[in-house]
Structures are given as C-alpha cells and as structure tokens.
Amino acid sequence: MRSEAKPVGILRFLGTNCDADVVSACDTLKIPNKYIWWADHFNFEEYSAFILPGGFSYGDYLRAGALAARSPAMDDVRRGAIAGYPILGICNGFQILCESELLPGVLTKNVSQNFQDEWVDLEGVTETTKKYRLPIAHSMGRFYATEEKIESLFEQNQVWLKYSKNPNGSLKDIAGITNEMGNVRALMPHPERAMHDWMGSRDGRNLFEEWLSGK
Secondary structure: OOOOOOOEEEEEOOOEOOHHHHHHHHHHOOOOEEEEEOOOOOOHHHOOEEEEOOEOHHHHOOOOOOOHHHOHHHHHHHHHHHOOOOEEEEOHHHHHHHHOOOOOOEEEOOOOOOOEEEEEEEEEOOOOOOEEEEEEEEOOOEEEOOHHHHHHHHHOOOEEEEEOOOOOOOHHHEEEEEOOOOOEEEEOOOHHHOOEHHHOEOHHHHHHHHHHHOO
C-alpha cells in the first residue's frame, strides 16, 4: 500500500450490495477505507488503492457492469489504474472492470443458466502451491475471451486464479485475472465472505493481502 494514512476507496454503485462486507473485511485487516459514490469525481491520489465490490449494479441491465463502467467515478478509477494504483474487482466489480476495458474479456451467463451460490476451491496460477476456498454468488461468472487472448493471458502471467473444479464454464477454468501491469486484479469468488473461521474459511485474508502487496 502506498501510505497507511491514505484509505482504500470502496466504490458504491446503484445496486452494489457487498460494500459493507468489504468494509468489514478491511476493518478486520486494519486497512483504512472510505466509500466513493458512483456519481462523484475524486482525486485518486488521496487514496492508496480501490475496490469495486460485488452486487447487481443497475440491476445488471444491458450487460452486467456495463452501466456502472460509464459512471463518473470510473473516470477517476481509470486514471488511478494508469498511474499504477492497486485496483481490485470482486464479482460485479470484475464485470465492471471488463466493461471499462481495464481488464480483457467478458463475463457471460453460467453454463447452468442459473444463479449459483456455493463454495469453490481455487489455486494460484503462478504459484500453484497456493490454495484457497471461497464462496461464489453469481449468474454471469463465466469468463470468456478469444482463444488468442486466453493464450496471451497465460503467456503473460495475467491469469491470477483458476477453479480446481469449474462451477460455471469459465474458459480454461479462469476465476481471476490481472492487467498487463499487474496492478488491476479481479476475481468472481468473494474473499470478503471468507475472513473468519465461523464464515467457513479465512482464505479471503490471504487474497486481500496478496492483492495489496502485488504478489
């Protein structure tokens, strides 16, 4: 993190519903945080990093994340991304980052055609010894890109996480990716829902810490 005095900005869009969970996760890790409203412009230099939480921004009309990607706040998130600030998208946040073209590919309907709410096992791609257990909750979580782009993502180490057992039909079992710089990351599972043993797993702590450290 660039400075402990600067908060992580947590974006809120109309329909975001995991924002309070992300705040709780940050509080657990003693990470200063502050909400950013979708309609507001802001100075990205006043923050250390940014998180786009899960939910159903704008009711997933048109395409999931398409309307949120065109909001005023995302203009400044893009500026932060270009400047190298850490940015994390979770579930709907992943969809928004793809629709904003800050990440490649798209998230499409699950092959089951149903909303899926279950626990999944994940593994790190660059370090396959890393294992995680996190919950998913989405109906449009199937990662899709052209064959050439998928190949490029693996060649450039931009595939962050893979499903051990693919729940939604994501190509090549992809559960999370990064941009070329490595500062923008996203995943469909919810690390903020796996912060304590009583939740079912505390592996979410490792994911947040990895993201902030750039590992």
